[in-house]
Amino acid sequence: MNESVKNFYSDNHRLKIAAYRGGYLPNERRKIEAGLRDGSIAGVVSTNALELGIDIGGLDASVMAGFPGTISSAWQQAGRAGRSSSVSLSILIASASPIDQYIIQHPEYFFGKSPESGWVDADNIYILLDQLKCAAFELPFKDGELFHSNVDEFLNYLEENGILRHAGQKWYWSDRSYPAENVSLRTSTPENVVIVNTASGRNEVIGEMDLSSAKFMLYKGAVYMHQGDRYIVKELDLENHRCYIEDSKENYYTDSIVKTDIKMLNQDDVSMHGGVECIEGDVLVRSQATKYKKLKYHTHENIGYGEINLPADEMHTRAVVLVFRESSMVGKVFAEIAEALKTEIIQKLGTLLKNIAPVFLLCDPRDIGIAERVKDTEFANPCLYIYDRYPGGTGISEGFLKNIGRIVEGAYELVSGCPCESGCPSCIGPTSGGFAFIEAGGAGAGGAGTAGSDDAGSMGPDAADNMGQGAADNMGEVNIKLMVIDFLRKWMDAWARSNK
Ligand SMILES: [Zn+2]
Known part of the structure; x- marks a missing residue:
């Protein structure tokens, strides 16, 4: 939020609009809730922290900026308006994200689906x-x-x-x-970091954040927002669970670059699904933020980098690994893709599956982690790891496996129905200017590269840049989007044949 937005929200004398989210202190949150009830606050811009369990009285309208991830959340958020007997209005503004585009293109899915069929695997x-x-x-x-x-x-x-x-x-x-x-409940991890504003020596606690998120958002140099005000992190003291911040006038926000390693700890089950080997088991996911980007407000222009020196975050969780063995039907299709394009294709596939799966699992896209490997060290073949982002797992990877047929079909429908020419944020994400180049002969560089494109928002451009490597005069043009569509179609064909 920049200065102009801040004025719009907080300094408009006729309309008082407050900001609200989970990291605010309880007394500040109660004040906003009371203001909404007595009418002294006319509107609130909120995260999903206001979705459940709080009576905020008679709001007339709600606007959802993007699909909240699940049908039940969407109804909950829409239901925050219209508590009094008058007519209420709810508006969903779909973003460019694949899940939003899927919902907008398939409204019958949203209106026809009972929110009670929400994904909880009671057998997990x-x-x-x-x-x-x-x-x-x-x-x-x-x-x-x-x-x-x-x-x-x-x-x-x-x-x-x-x-x-x-x-x-x-x-x-x-x-x-x-x-x-x-029992892990979403945001209420027992360990929180307290955020202390050191401005003018007051040492005032203004917010809190769970320990795990703090490693990726409250590193030294990070910009922290609170009620439209900007602060900069001076120090994150993990041992004492304290983060010291001071006022900032910088005109940028920060975004950490996270590296994710994943290691299979044990395999519980191996099964074939539509010509792909699927391995269920426990994994160790190690995430580390090593650098951060400084991004300008408005333009999101990258104006610099900073170093992060914090310990890695480790999590034991559940995963399903899709192994595209060359001996399997679908693995053979993947093996036929030109070597130089394999990395980008598997990354696009991973992005797509991760973004479409929440529609069928009724979970939030952030609940799912994904790591793509062109040549996995453990399985010596191209792999997609789909893991649960909660310690111990909540049944998401098992649910993914149960619904894999519908997920692959949904991915195909989405990408083949997208009006873009060669990839956009609503389907597989932007590709290198839409097209990649390969040597006419086929075999290129690429190959053993591992890819964990799971970091907070750095998808796209970096991977796309790499595709330019080795571009020479005798290269042919290929459309990555069409290749992904082709791969998914062959995957579904293999599926149909394997079920006969
Ligand atoms: Zn598209």
Whole structure:
């Protein structure tokens, strides 16, 4: 938010508009909520922090800037308007993102789908065991009591591990821990960093952020926004969970460049789905921000870089790995792609699948992580890792596998239906000016490059620039978008044949 926007929101004397998000301190949030109820604040610009559980009274209209990711969230946000008996209005402004474009092009999907069919995998062992533990902690289970069809098996498992005790036809909690503490709920991680404004020596706490996000957003030199005011981070003290900031007059914002490594820890299951080998298992995801970009407001022009010196963030989670083995039907199709184009094609495929999957999994695109490898060190073949971005996993990778057929079909529909000529942010993302160049003979550079294009918003240009390497006079022009469409079509064909 720049100065002019700030004035528009906060200095308009007839209309008082407030900003609202999760990182604000409780007293500041209560003040805004009260202002909305008594009418002293006429409008609020908010993140999804206002979506649930807060009575904000009778707003007349809501405007969603982009599809919030799930159908239930969209209805929740729309429902923030119209609490009184009068007519209310809700507007969804679709962004250029693939999921928004899919929803706009398929309104029947949005209006026809019940939000109650939201994606929660009750069979997911991680979710189920945690829920069972919390339930048993509150009240002992009776023999034969219904919770889930396999509840006995899980209760026995918990007893074997000393967490429950079976006595007198009941299952009692016998562990010392408090189980709900280990159940990860989206933003409420127990460890938060407190943000301290050191301006004029006051040391005033103005906000907080979870520890993991702080490593990617509150590094030294980062620009931090609060109620339209800009601050710059002087120091992030991870040990004491404190971040010191001071006023900033700089006309740029910052965006960290994150490197992600992923390592398979164990494989639980290997299955074939439509000619692709799918491996489910546990992975270790290691993310590290090493640099940040300074981007100008308005133009988003990159005006410089800075170094970040913070420890990596490690997470154990669940993943499904799609291995395109050359011996498999779809792997063979991928192997036929010119070597120099493989990196870009698999990155575009990854971007596309990650962006379209939330439509079918009813999760937020940010819940899904993806890493693309042209030649994976573990599986020695091209791979796509799809992982759950919550420690331990919430069932997203399992859900991805269950819906993979529909996801691939949805990806094909989206990219082939996109009116762009050669790739745009609404389908596979921008390509190198739309076209890439390859040597007429086929084989080029590329090859062993690994790619984790999962960082916060640095997709596109960098990868595209690389495609220019090795461009020589005898190169032919290829359209990456058409190649992705062709690959997806062959993938669906292989699927149809494998199901016969
Ligand atoms: Zn497009």
